[in-house]
Amino acid sequence: MQKPYRDYSSYLRGLFGCRVHKITIDAGLTCPNRDGTLGTRGCIYCNARGSGTGASARGVPIAEQIRSAKSYLAARYKARKFLAYFQSFTNTYAPLPKLRDLYGQALSDPDVVGLTIGTRPDCIPDPVLDHLRELSRHHLVWLEYGLQSAHDKTLEIIGRGHSVAQFCNAVERSRSRGLPVCVHVILGLPGETLEDMLETADFLARLDIQGVKIHLLYVVRGTRLHEWYSQGRYRCLSREEYVEACAAFLSRLPPHVIVQRVTGDPHRDELVAPSWALEKQKNLAALHRYMEDHGLYQGRFC
Incomplete structure:
Protein backbone atom coordinates (compact mmCIF):
# COMPACT_ATOMS: atom_id res chain seq x y z
CA MET A 1 0.00 0.00 0.00
CA GLN A 2 1.41 3.37 -1.02
CA LYS A 3 1.69 5.79 1.88
CA PRO A 4 0.55 9.43 1.59
CA TYR A 5 4.08 10.59 2.35
CA ARG A 6 7.62 9.71 1.27
CA ASP A 7 8.59 7.02 3.73
CA TYR A 8 12.07 6.17 4.93
CA SER A 9 12.14 2.43 4.23
CA SER A 10 11.32 2.98 0.55
CA TYR A 11 14.07 5.59 0.33
CA LEU A 12 16.65 3.18 1.76
CA ARG A 13 15.51 0.32 -0.46
CA GLY A 14 15.89 2.62 -3.46
CA LEU A 15 19.46 3.43 -2.42
CA PHE A 16 20.67 -0.06 -1.57
CA GLY A 17 18.28 -2.39 -3.39
CA CYS A 18 17.42 -4.35 -0.25
CA ARG A 19 15.83 -4.03 3.17
CA VAL A 20 17.98 -1.71 5.31
CA HIS A 21 17.32 -1.38 9.04
CA LYS A 22 18.64 0.91 11.75
CA ILE A 23 20.51 -0.53 14.70
CA THR A 24 20.24 1.62 17.81
CA ILE A 25 23.68 2.25 19.32
CA ASP A 26 24.25 3.32 22.92
CA ALA A 27 27.70 4.98 22.94
CA GLY A 28 27.64 6.01 26.60
CA LEU A 29 27.60 9.74 25.86
CA THR A 30 25.67 12.42 27.71
CA CYS A 31 24.16 15.83 26.96
CA PRO A 32 25.02 19.43 27.96
CA ASN A 33 21.41 19.83 29.00
CA ARG A 34 21.84 16.99 31.49
CA ASP A 35 25.38 17.35 32.86
CA GLY A 36 25.04 20.92 34.11
CA THR A 37 27.03 22.57 31.32
CA LEU A 38 24.10 24.74 30.26
CA GLY A 39 22.94 25.39 33.82
CA THR A 40 19.49 24.05 32.93
CA ARG A 41 17.27 21.32 34.33
CA GLY A 42 17.02 19.41 31.07
CA CYS A 43 14.08 18.81 28.77
CA ILE A 44 10.78 18.38 30.59
CA TYR A 45 9.99 15.09 28.85
CA CYS A 46 13.35 13.34 29.36
CA ASN A 47 14.02 11.07 32.35
CA ALA A 48 17.31 9.61 33.57
CA ARG A 49 17.18 6.88 30.95
CA GLY A 50 16.45 9.24 28.08
CA SER A 51 16.35 7.36 24.79
CA GLY A 52 19.16 5.05 25.85
CA THR A 53 19.14 1.28 25.86
CA GLY A 54 21.55 1.03 28.75
CA ALA A 55 23.90 -1.16 26.69
CA SER A 56 26.92 1.04 27.29
CA ALA A 57 26.33 1.12 31.06
CA ARG A 58 26.20 -2.67 31.00
CA GLY A 59 29.59 -2.72 29.28
CA VAL A 60 28.33 -3.99 25.91
CA PRO A 61 30.78 -2.90 23.17
CA ILE A 62 29.43 -1.28 20.01
CA ALA A 63 30.51 -4.28 17.91
CA GLU A 64 28.47 -6.60 20.13
CA GLN A 65 25.46 -4.28 20.06
CA ILE A 66 25.58 -4.48 16.27
CA ARG A 67 26.10 -8.26 16.09
CA SER A 68 23.20 -8.92 18.43
CA ALA A 69 20.83 -6.57 16.62
CA LYS A 70 21.81 -7.85 13.18
CA SER A 71 20.82 -11.39 14.07
CA TYR A 72 17.41 -10.32 15.33
CA LEU A 73 16.63 -7.85 12.53
CA ALA A 74 17.72 -10.23 9.79
CA ALA A 75 15.45 -12.95 11.14
CA ARG A 76 12.42 -10.76 11.79
CA TYR A 77 12.55 -8.20 8.97
CA LYS A 78 14.81 -9.91 6.41
CA ALA A 79 17.14 -6.92 6.65
CA ARG A 80 20.42 -7.36 4.77
CA LYS A 81 22.15 -4.02 5.37
CA PHE A 82 22.18 -1.77 8.42
CA LEU A 83 22.66 1.80 9.60
CA ALA A 84 24.29 2.40 12.97
CA TYR A 85 21.94 4.82 14.72
CA PHE A 86 23.72 6.72 17.50
CA GLN A 87 20.52 7.63 19.30
CA SER A 88 21.12 7.90 23.04
CA PHE A 89 21.56 11.50 24.21
CA THR A 90 23.92 13.79 22.21
CA ASN A 91 26.22 11.85 19.91
CA THR A 92 28.59 14.62 18.89
CA TYR A 93 29.14 15.75 22.48
CA ALA A 94 32.64 14.38 23.03
CA PRO A 95 36.21 15.13 21.91
CA LEU A 96 36.76 14.40 18.22
CA PRO A 97 39.25 11.53 18.82
CA LYS A 98 36.63 9.71 20.88
CA LEU A 99 33.95 10.30 18.25
CA ARG A 100 36.29 9.03 15.52
CA ASP A 101 36.75 5.83 17.48
CA LEU A 102 33.02 5.35 18.18
CA TYR A 103 31.96 5.93 14.59
CA GLY A 104 34.84 3.78 13.34
CA GLN A 105 33.79 0.87 15.55
CA ALA A 106 30.32 0.94 14.00
CA LEU A 107 31.53 1.22 10.43
CA SER A 108 33.99 -1.64 10.84
CA ASP A 109 31.12 -4.09 10.45
CA PRO A 110 30.85 -4.99 6.73
CA ASP A 111 27.05 -4.98 6.81
CA VAL A 112 26.86 -1.44 8.23
CA VAL A 113 26.46 0.88 5.26
CA GLY A 114 26.20 4.15 7.14
CA LEU A 115 25.62 6.21 10.24
CA THR A 116 22.74 8.18 11.64
CA ILE A 117 23.91 10.62 14.30
CA GLY A 118 21.38 12.00 16.76
CA THR A 119 22.52 15.29 18.29
CA ARG A 120 21.67 18.85 19.32
CA PRO A 121 22.15 21.94 17.13
CA ASP A 122 24.40 23.53 19.76
CA CYS A 123 26.78 20.54 19.88
CA ILE A 124 28.11 20.27 16.35
CA PRO A 125 31.52 21.95 15.99
CA ASP A 126 33.06 22.34 12.55
CA ARG A 160 15.66 22.66 25.41
CA GLY A 161 18.55 25.00 26.18
CA HIS A 162 19.08 26.12 22.57
CA SER A 163 17.42 28.56 20.19
CA VAL A 164 15.84 28.32 16.75
CA ALA A 165 18.71 30.47 15.44
CA GLN A 166 21.24 27.90 16.67
CA PHE A 167 19.30 25.20 14.87
CA CYS A 168 19.31 27.16 11.62
CA ASN A 169 23.06 27.69 11.93
CA ALA A 170 23.65 23.97 12.46
CA VAL A 171 21.55 23.07 9.42
CA GLU A 172 23.37 25.59 7.25
CA ARG A 173 26.82 24.33 8.27
CA SER A 174 25.77 20.70 7.82
CA ARG A 175 24.34 21.28 4.37
CA SER A 176 27.41 23.26 3.27
CA ARG A 177 29.26 19.95 3.68
CA GLY A 178 26.64 17.96 1.81
CA LEU A 179 25.37 16.12 4.89
CA PRO A 180 21.65 15.26 4.84
CA VAL A 181 19.67 16.58 7.80
CA CYS A 182 16.67 15.03 9.55
CA VAL A 183 14.73 17.22 12.00
CA HIS A 184 12.85 15.96 15.06
CA VAL A 185 9.64 17.76 15.95
CA ILE A 186 7.10 17.07 18.68
CA LEU A 187 3.37 17.65 18.38
CA GLY A 188 1.35 18.49 21.48
CA LEU A 189 3.97 20.53 23.32
CA PRO A 190 2.74 22.61 26.30
CA GLY A 191 1.07 25.83 25.27
CA GLU A 192 1.11 25.09 21.55
CA THR A 193 -2.01 25.27 19.42
CA LEU A 194 -2.55 23.50 16.11
CA GLU A 195 -1.63 26.77 14.42
CA ASP A 196 1.70 26.82 16.29
CA MET A 197 2.47 23.26 15.18
CA LEU A 198 1.70 24.06 11.55
CA GLU A 199 3.92 27.14 11.73
CA THR A 200 6.74 24.74 12.57
CA ALA A 201 5.87 22.74 9.45
CA ASP A 202 5.90 25.90 7.31
CA PHE A 203 9.22 26.90 8.86
CA LEU A 204 10.80 23.56 7.97
CA ALA A 205 9.37 23.72 4.44
CA ARG A 206 11.50 26.82 3.84
CA LEU A 207 14.74 25.16 4.99
CA ASP A 208 17.20 22.92 3.18
CA ILE A 209 16.38 19.73 5.08
CA GLN A 210 16.08 16.20 3.77
CA GLY A 211 14.11 14.39 6.47
CA VAL A 212 11.77 14.78 9.39
CA LYS A 213 10.68 12.73 12.38
CA ILE A 214 7.32 13.60 13.91
CA HIS A 215 6.74 12.58 17.52
CA LEU A 216 3.79 12.65 19.87
CA LEU A 217 4.52 14.22 23.25
CA TYR A 218 3.81 11.46 25.72
CA VAL A 219 4.34 11.53 29.47
CA VAL A 220 7.21 9.43 30.82
CA ARG A 221 7.54 8.48 34.46
CA GLY A 222 10.06 10.49 36.47
CA THR A 223 10.06 13.63 34.34
CA ARG A 224 9.02 17.21 34.98
CA LEU A 225 6.25 16.65 32.43
CA HIS A 226 5.04 13.81 34.64
CA GLU A 227 4.83 16.28 37.54
CA TRP A 228 2.89 18.75 35.40
CA TYR A 229 0.53 16.02 34.21
CA SER A 230 -0.11 14.85 37.78
CA GLN A 231 -0.83 18.44 38.81
CA GLY A 232 -3.27 18.95 35.94
CA ARG A 233 -0.94 21.44 34.23
CA TYR A 234 -0.62 19.41 31.05
CA ARG A 235 -3.17 17.54 28.93
CA CYS A 236 -2.09 14.99 26.33
CA LEU A 237 -3.46 15.09 22.82
CA SER A 238 -6.15 12.58 22.01
CA ARG A 239 -5.52 10.15 19.17
CA GLU A 240 -7.93 12.10 16.99
CA GLU A 241 -6.16 15.40 17.72
CA TYR A 242 -2.76 13.90 16.98
CA VAL A 243 -3.89 12.34 13.71
CA GLU A 244 -5.38 15.64 12.56
CA ALA A 245 -2.26 17.60 13.51
CA CYS A 246 0.12 15.07 11.97
CA ALA A 247 -1.84 14.92 8.71
CA ALA A 248 -1.92 18.71 8.43
CA PHE A 249 1.79 18.88 9.27
CA LEU A 250 2.68 16.39 6.53
CA SER A 251 0.56 18.22 3.98
CA ARG A 252 2.74 21.30 4.47
CA LEU A 253 6.08 19.55 3.95
CA PRO A 254 7.72 19.54 0.51
CA PRO A 255 7.31 16.23 -1.35
CA HIS A 256 11.06 15.54 -1.41
CA VAL A 257 11.44 15.48 2.40
CA ILE A 258 11.78 11.92 3.68
CA VAL A 259 9.41 11.16 6.54
CA GLN A 260 11.35 8.86 8.85
CA ARG A 261 8.73 8.63 11.57
CA VAL A 262 5.18 9.79 12.29
CA THR A 263 4.81 8.46 15.82
CA GLY A 264 6.97 7.50 18.77
CA ASP A 265 7.73 4.20 20.50
CA PRO A 266 7.43 4.76 24.25
CA HIS A 267 8.75 2.18 26.69
CA ARG A 268 5.72 0.35 28.04
CA ASP A 269 7.07 0.26 31.59
CA GLU A 270 7.76 4.02 31.61
CA LEU A 271 4.70 5.42 29.85
CA VAL A 272 2.23 7.34 32.01
CA ALA A 273 -0.04 8.78 29.31
CA PRO A 274 -1.62 8.59 26.81
CA SER A 275 -2.07 4.82 26.74
CA TRP A 276 -2.99 4.86 23.06
CA ALA A 277 0.61 5.87 22.24
CA LEU A 278 1.51 2.18 22.58
CA GLU A 279 -0.82 1.21 19.72
CA LYS A 280 1.58 2.00 16.89
CA GLN A 281 -0.09 0.08 14.07
CA LYS A 282 -3.53 1.37 15.02
CA ASN A 283 -2.19 4.92 15.09
CA LEU A 284 -0.55 4.56 11.67
CA ALA A 285 -3.75 3.10 10.22
CA ALA A 286 -5.76 5.99 11.67
CA LEU A 287 -3.37 8.54 10.13
CA HIS A 288 -3.40 6.93 6.70
CA ARG A 289 -7.19 6.60 6.74
CA TYR A 290 -7.65 10.23 7.82
CA MET A 291 -5.36 11.50 5.07
CA GLU A 292 -7.12 9.41 2.44
CA ASP A 293 -10.58 10.48 3.62
CA HIS A 294 -9.60 14.17 3.53
CA GLY A 295 -7.63 14.10 0.30
CA LEU A 296 -4.37 14.91 2.07
CA TYR A 297 -0.86 13.91 1.12
CA GLN A 298 2.65 15.23 1.70
CA GLY A 299 3.11 18.53 -0.11
CA ARG A 300 -0.61 19.16 -0.63
CA PHE A 301 -0.40 22.63 0.95
CA CYS A 302 3.32 23.27 0.73
Whole structure:
Protein backbone atom coordinates (compact mmCIF):
# COMPACT_ATOMS: atom_id res chain seq x y z
CA MET A 1 0.00 0.00 0.00
CA GLN A 2 1.41 3.37 -1.02
CA LYS A 3 1.69 5.79 1.88
CA PRO A 4 0.55 9.43 1.59
CA TYR A 5 4.08 10.59 2.35
CA ARG A 6 7.62 9.71 1.27
CA ASP A 7 8.59 7.02 3.73
CA TYR A 8 12.07 6.17 4.93
CA SER A 9 12.14 2.43 4.23
CA SER A 10 11.32 2.98 0.55
CA TYR A 11 14.07 5.59 0.33
CA LEU A 12 16.65 3.18 1.76
CA ARG A 13 15.51 0.32 -0.46
CA GLY A 14 15.89 2.62 -3.46
CA LEU A 15 19.46 3.43 -2.42
CA PHE A 16 20.67 -0.06 -1.57
CA GLY A 17 18.28 -2.39 -3.39
CA CYS A 18 17.42 -4.35 -0.25
CA ARG A 19 15.83 -4.03 3.17
CA VAL A 20 17.98 -1.71 5.31
CA HIS A 21 17.32 -1.38 9.04
CA LYS A 22 18.64 0.91 11.75
CA ILE A 23 20.51 -0.53 14.70
CA THR A 24 20.24 1.62 17.81
CA ILE A 25 23.68 2.25 19.32
CA ASP A 26 24.25 3.32 22.92
CA ALA A 27 27.70 4.98 22.94
CA GLY A 28 27.64 6.01 26.60
CA LEU A 29 27.60 9.74 25.86
CA THR A 30 25.67 12.42 27.71
CA CYS A 31 24.16 15.83 26.96
CA PRO A 32 25.02 19.43 27.96
CA ASN A 33 21.41 19.83 29.00
CA ARG A 34 21.84 16.99 31.49
CA ASP A 35 25.38 17.35 32.86
CA GLY A 36 25.04 20.92 34.11
CA THR A 37 27.03 22.57 31.32
CA LEU A 38 24.10 24.74 30.26
CA GLY A 39 22.94 25.39 33.82
CA THR A 40 19.49 24.05 32.93
CA ARG A 41 17.27 21.32 34.33
CA GLY A 42 17.02 19.41 31.07
CA CYS A 43 14.08 18.81 28.77
CA ILE A 44 10.78 18.38 30.59
CA TYR A 45 9.99 15.09 28.85
CA CYS A 46 13.35 13.34 29.36
CA ASN A 47 14.02 11.07 32.35
CA ALA A 48 17.31 9.61 33.57
CA ARG A 49 17.18 6.88 30.95
CA GLY A 50 16.45 9.24 28.08
CA SER A 51 16.35 7.36 24.79
CA GLY A 52 19.16 5.05 25.85
CA THR A 53 19.14 1.28 25.86
CA GLY A 54 21.55 1.03 28.75
CA ALA A 55 23.90 -1.16 26.69
CA SER A 56 26.92 1.04 27.29
CA ALA A 57 26.33 1.12 31.06
CA ARG A 58 26.20 -2.67 31.00
CA GLY A 59 29.59 -2.72 29.28
CA VAL A 60 28.33 -3.99 25.91
CA PRO A 61 30.78 -2.90 23.17
CA ILE A 62 29.43 -1.28 20.01
CA ALA A 63 30.51 -4.28 17.91
CA GLU A 64 28.47 -6.60 20.13
CA GLN A 65 25.46 -4.28 20.06
CA ILE A 66 25.58 -4.48 16.27
CA ARG A 67 26.10 -8.26 16.09
CA SER A 68 23.20 -8.92 18.43
CA ALA A 69 20.83 -6.57 16.62
CA LYS A 70 21.81 -7.85 13.18
CA SER A 71 20.82 -11.39 14.07
CA TYR A 72 17.41 -10.32 15.33
CA LEU A 73 16.63 -7.85 12.53
CA ALA A 74 17.72 -10.23 9.79
CA ALA A 75 15.45 -12.95 11.14
CA ARG A 76 12.42 -10.76 11.79
CA TYR A 77 12.55 -8.20 8.97
CA LYS A 78 14.81 -9.91 6.41
CA ALA A 79 17.14 -6.92 6.65
CA ARG A 80 20.42 -7.36 4.77
CA LYS A 81 22.15 -4.02 5.37
CA PHE A 82 22.18 -1.77 8.42
CA LEU A 83 22.66 1.80 9.60
CA ALA A 84 24.29 2.40 12.97
CA TYR A 85 21.94 4.82 14.72
CA PHE A 86 23.72 6.72 17.50
CA GLN A 87 20.52 7.63 19.30
CA SER A 88 21.12 7.90 23.04
CA PHE A 89 21.56 11.50 24.21
CA THR A 90 23.92 13.79 22.21
CA ASN A 91 26.22 11.85 19.91
CA THR A 92 28.59 14.62 18.89
CA TYR A 93 29.14 15.75 22.48
CA ALA A 94 32.64 14.38 23.03
CA PRO A 95 36.21 15.13 21.91
CA LEU A 96 36.76 14.40 18.22
CA PRO A 97 39.25 11.53 18.82
CA LYS A 98 36.63 9.71 20.88
CA LEU A 99 33.95 10.30 18.25
CA ARG A 100 36.29 9.03 15.52
CA ASP A 101 36.75 5.83 17.48
CA LEU A 102 33.02 5.35 18.18
CA TYR A 103 31.96 5.93 14.59
CA GLY A 104 34.84 3.78 13.34
CA GLN A 105 33.79 0.87 15.55
CA ALA A 106 30.32 0.94 14.00
CA LEU A 107 31.53 1.22 10.43
CA SER A 108 33.99 -1.64 10.84
CA ASP A 109 31.12 -4.09 10.45
CA PRO A 110 30.85 -4.99 6.73
CA ASP A 111 27.05 -4.98 6.81
CA VAL A 112 26.86 -1.44 8.23
CA VAL A 113 26.46 0.88 5.26
CA GLY A 114 26.20 4.15 7.14
CA LEU A 115 25.62 6.21 10.24
CA THR A 116 22.74 8.18 11.64
CA ILE A 117 23.91 10.62 14.30
CA GLY A 118 21.38 12.00 16.76
CA THR A 119 22.52 15.29 18.29
CA ARG A 120 21.67 18.85 19.32
CA PRO A 121 22.15 21.94 17.13
CA ASP A 122 24.40 23.53 19.76
CA CYS A 123 26.78 20.54 19.88
CA ILE A 124 28.11 20.27 16.35
CA PRO A 125 31.52 21.95 15.99
CA ASP A 126 33.06 22.34 12.55
CA PRO A 127 35.81 19.70 13.07
CA VAL A 128 33.13 17.08 13.80
CA LEU A 129 31.22 18.12 10.70
CA ASP A 130 34.40 17.88 8.66
CA HIS A 131 35.00 14.35 9.91
CA LEU A 132 31.44 13.32 9.08
CA ARG A 133 31.88 14.76 5.61
CA GLU A 134 34.94 12.55 5.14
CA LEU A 135 33.00 9.50 6.30
CA SER A 136 30.19 10.36 3.89
CA ARG A 137 32.52 9.86 0.93
CA HIS A 138 32.17 6.11 1.38
CA HIS A 139 29.11 5.71 3.64
CA LEU A 140 25.63 7.12 4.03
CA VAL A 141 25.78 9.66 6.89
CA TRP A 142 22.72 11.46 8.22
CA LEU A 143 22.56 14.06 11.00
CA GLU A 144 19.43 14.14 13.16
CA TYR A 145 18.81 17.40 14.99
CA GLY A 146 16.29 17.77 17.77
CA LEU A 147 14.39 21.00 17.13
CA GLN A 148 10.94 20.04 18.49
CA SER A 149 9.37 23.45 17.73
CA ALA A 150 10.13 26.49 15.60
CA HIS A 151 9.05 28.76 18.47
CA ASP A 152 11.68 30.00 20.92
CA LYS A 153 9.02 30.53 23.56
CA THR A 154 8.16 26.83 23.39
CA LEU A 155 11.82 25.79 23.48
CA GLU A 156 12.18 27.80 26.68
CA ILE A 157 9.10 26.22 28.24
CA ILE A 158 10.28 22.69 27.52
CA GLY A 159 13.84 23.41 28.65
CA ARG A 160 15.66 22.66 25.41
CA GLY A 161 18.55 25.00 26.18
CA HIS A 162 19.08 26.12 22.57
CA SER A 163 17.42 28.56 20.19
CA VAL A 164 15.84 28.32 16.75
CA ALA A 165 18.71 30.47 15.44
CA GLN A 166 21.24 27.90 16.67
CA PHE A 167 19.30 25.20 14.87
CA CYS A 168 19.31 27.16 11.62
CA ASN A 169 23.06 27.69 11.93
CA ALA A 170 23.65 23.97 12.46
CA VAL A 171 21.55 23.07 9.42
CA GLU A 172 23.37 25.59 7.25
CA ARG A 173 26.82 24.33 8.27
CA SER A 174 25.77 20.70 7.82
CA ARG A 175 24.34 21.28 4.37
CA SER A 176 27.41 23.26 3.27
CA ARG A 177 29.26 19.95 3.68
CA GLY A 178 26.64 17.96 1.81
CA LEU A 179 25.37 16.12 4.89
CA PRO A 180 21.65 15.26 4.84
CA VAL A 181 19.67 16.58 7.80
CA CYS A 182 16.67 15.03 9.55
CA VAL A 183 14.73 17.22 12.00
CA HIS A 184 12.85 15.96 15.06
CA VAL A 185 9.64 17.76 15.95
CA ILE A 186 7.10 17.07 18.68
CA LEU A 187 3.37 17.65 18.38
CA GLY A 188 1.35 18.49 21.48
CA LEU A 189 3.97 20.53 23.32
CA PRO A 190 2.74 22.61 26.30
CA GLY A 191 1.07 25.83 25.27
CA GLU A 192 1.11 25.09 21.55
CA THR A 193 -2.01 25.27 19.42
CA LEU A 194 -2.55 23.50 16.11
CA GLU A 195 -1.63 26.77 14.42
CA ASP A 196 1.70 26.82 16.29
CA MET A 197 2.47 23.26 15.18
CA LEU A 198 1.70 24.06 11.55
CA GLU A 199 3.92 27.14 11.73
CA THR A 200 6.74 24.74 12.57
CA ALA A 201 5.87 22.74 9.45
CA ASP A 202 5.90 25.90 7.31
CA PHE A 203 9.22 26.90 8.86
CA LEU A 204 10.80 23.56 7.97
CA ALA A 205 9.37 23.72 4.44
CA ARG A 206 11.50 26.82 3.84
CA LEU A 207 14.74 25.16 4.99
CA ASP A 208 17.20 22.92 3.18
CA ILE A 209 16.38 19.73 5.08
CA GLN A 210 16.08 16.20 3.77
CA GLY A 211 14.11 14.39 6.47
CA VAL A 212 11.77 14.78 9.39
CA LYS A 213 10.68 12.73 12.38
CA ILE A 214 7.32 13.60 13.91
CA HIS A 215 6.74 12.58 17.52
CA LEU A 216 3.79 12.65 19.87
CA LEU A 217 4.52 14.22 23.25
CA TYR A 218 3.81 11.46 25.72
CA VAL A 219 4.34 11.53 29.47
CA VAL A 220 7.21 9.43 30.82
CA ARG A 221 7.54 8.48 34.46
CA GLY A 222 10.06 10.49 36.47
CA THR A 223 10.06 13.63 34.34
CA ARG A 224 9.02 17.21 34.98
CA LEU A 225 6.25 16.65 32.43
CA HIS A 226 5.04 13.81 34.64
CA GLU A 227 4.83 16.28 37.54
CA TRP A 228 2.89 18.75 35.40
CA TYR A 229 0.53 16.02 34.21
CA SER A 230 -0.11 14.85 37.78
CA GLN A 231 -0.83 18.44 38.81
CA GLY A 232 -3.27 18.95 35.94
CA ARG A 233 -0.94 21.44 34.23
CA TYR A 234 -0.62 19.41 31.05
CA ARG A 235 -3.17 17.54 28.93
CA CYS A 236 -2.09 14.99 26.33
CA LEU A 237 -3.46 15.09 22.82
CA SER A 238 -6.15 12.58 22.01
CA ARG A 239 -5.52 10.15 19.17
CA GLU A 240 -7.93 12.10 16.99
CA GLU A 241 -6.16 15.40 17.72
CA TYR A 242 -2.76 13.90 16.98
CA VAL A 243 -3.89 12.34 13.71
CA GLU A 244 -5.38 15.64 12.56
CA ALA A 245 -2.26 17.60 13.51
CA CYS A 246 0.12 15.07 11.97
CA ALA A 247 -1.84 14.92 8.71
CA ALA A 248 -1.92 18.71 8.43
CA PHE A 249 1.79 18.88 9.27
CA LEU A 250 2.68 16.39 6.53
CA SER A 251 0.56 18.22 3.98
CA ARG A 252 2.74 21.30 4.47
CA LEU A 253 6.08 19.55 3.95
CA PRO A 254 7.72 19.54 0.51
CA PRO A 255 7.31 16.23 -1.35
CA HIS A 256 11.06 15.54 -1.41
CA VAL A 257 11.44 15.48 2.40
CA ILE A 258 11.78 11.92 3.68
CA VAL A 259 9.41 11.16 6.54
CA GLN A 260 11.35 8.86 8.85
CA ARG A 261 8.73 8.63 11.57
CA VAL A 262 5.18 9.79 12.29
CA THR A 263 4.81 8.46 15.82
CA GLY A 264 6.97 7.50 18.77
CA ASP A 265 7.73 4.20 20.50
CA PRO A 266 7.43 4.76 24.25
CA HIS A 267 8.75 2.18 26.69
CA ARG A 268 5.72 0.35 28.04
CA ASP A 269 7.07 0.26 31.59
CA GLU A 270 7.76 4.02 31.61
CA LEU A 271 4.70 5.42 29.85
CA VAL A 272 2.23 7.34 32.01
CA ALA A 273 -0.04 8.78 29.31
CA PRO A 274 -1.62 8.59 26.81
CA SER A 275 -2.07 4.82 26.74
CA TRP A 276 -2.99 4.86 23.06
CA ALA A 277 0.61 5.87 22.24
CA LEU A 278 1.51 2.18 22.58
CA GLU A 279 -0.82 1.21 19.72
CA LYS A 280 1.58 2.00 16.89
CA GLN A 281 -0.09 0.08 14.07
CA LYS A 282 -3.53 1.37 15.02
CA ASN A 283 -2.19 4.92 15.09
CA LEU A 284 -0.55 4.56 11.67
CA ALA A 285 -3.75 3.10 10.22
CA ALA A 286 -5.76 5.99 11.67
CA LEU A 287 -3.37 8.54 10.13
CA HIS A 288 -3.40 6.93 6.70
CA ARG A 289 -7.19 6.60 6.74
CA TYR A 290 -7.65 10.23 7.82
CA MET A 291 -5.36 11.50 5.07
CA GLU A 292 -7.12 9.41 2.44
CA ASP A 293 -10.58 10.48 3.62
CA HIS A 294 -9.60 14.17 3.53
CA GLY A 295 -7.63 14.10 0.30
CA LEU A 296 -4.37 14.91 2.07
CA TYR A 297 -0.86 13.91 1.12
CA GLN A 298 2.65 15.23 1.70
CA GLY A 299 3.11 18.53 -0.11
CA ARG A 300 -0.61 19.16 -0.63
CA PHE A 301 -0.40 22.63 0.95
CA CYS A 302 3.32 23.27 0.73
